[in-house]
Amino acid sequence: MSGTNAWSRGREKIRLFPELFAQCAGEATAYGKCVAGTTTGRQELKKDVCAKEFEALKTCFTNAAKKRAK
């Protein structure tokens, strides 16, 4: 495959994922703890139970991506 196409751009994004993810360790831990908590607690895991924590994680991730892209 020559040049950039959807395949190579997608692979490039996957390669960047760990780097960006590492910058959001705090938000990731918070979200992870929230979900892991539902497996042990009385509260059942339903859609958007941890939506707040996920939004924080996603915002951090997208900001990291934008900063990286500059």
Place this chain on the structure above:
Amino acid sequence: MSRSLLLRLPGCWSLSVPRRGLSVSGGTSSMNVFDRAMKRRQRNWAAALRDGHKYEYLREEVGGRVADRVYDIARTFPVALDVGGGKSHVAEHLSKDVVEHLILTDVSEETLKRSRRTQIPTLCVQADEEFLPFKENTFDLVVSSLSLHWINDLPGALRQIQQVLKPDGVFIGAMVGGETLYELRCSLQLAETEREGGFSPHVSPFTAVTDLGNLLGRAGFNMLTVDVDDVQVLYPGIMDVMTDLQGMSESNCSWNRRMLHRDTILAAAAIYREMYGQEDESVPASFEILYMIGWKPHESQAKPAPRGSATVSLGDLSKIKQPTDEL
């Protein structure tokens, strides 16, 4: 649907192999979980990767252990078959004294073209593991390393393996099973439930150790040995787990596979790290490798003694003071 070609490839001898379609007994309920054409495309893709060798660590390890089990049997096998062996990570450990001729089958022609160097004269045949194109009572040894877990009709495939074996022939297999990749499965399941409200399976259904004995017995094997190896591999993160699985051509190919959304992957990465992460920020992925050995029945094999033929009683065990004491 049996597609078998004889390939003239460097490193492989082309012998004419007598073919006959083997009939699978009609009593089995054949499951159709996996898209075999997709698996073939995935293996072709993985084989063609330029840096594909760096994903082969699991296959190499398991191949070596299967070869160990072949060596444990003090016999020379004139003709052996490697089912779904791909590049054959087993044959490279075996010498000509143990196996004299090897036939290597796989659904993926690209993988067969890149089969690894071995002393043993090898014939490569492109064939599906579920439709072996060989006559009954052909092989002294059949090995299979890490390919049985993609077979739709496992009982049928095991029966075909039993049929192509000569009496007193042996089958040595290794497949992933049990709790393999439970961390990945749980993380994806929780992430999808929280993000999307439901989940679809992304990790294959695996055979449990307890079922394997039954399967082998029903296929007609004797003197079964089943043991389990737990292999844990540490990765930097969930993306590396999935990339490596893809490189190993172990990607999902079940008919009901669905795409993972970006948000779900992000969520799963966080959950994986939080629930299973180690102190050094790495995450483990567990592979439970099931090893099985089964023999095709033959009169020379030891049978249980007939009832009532005992000459001593277990109750007399306490009377033995020395090993040489006679009862």
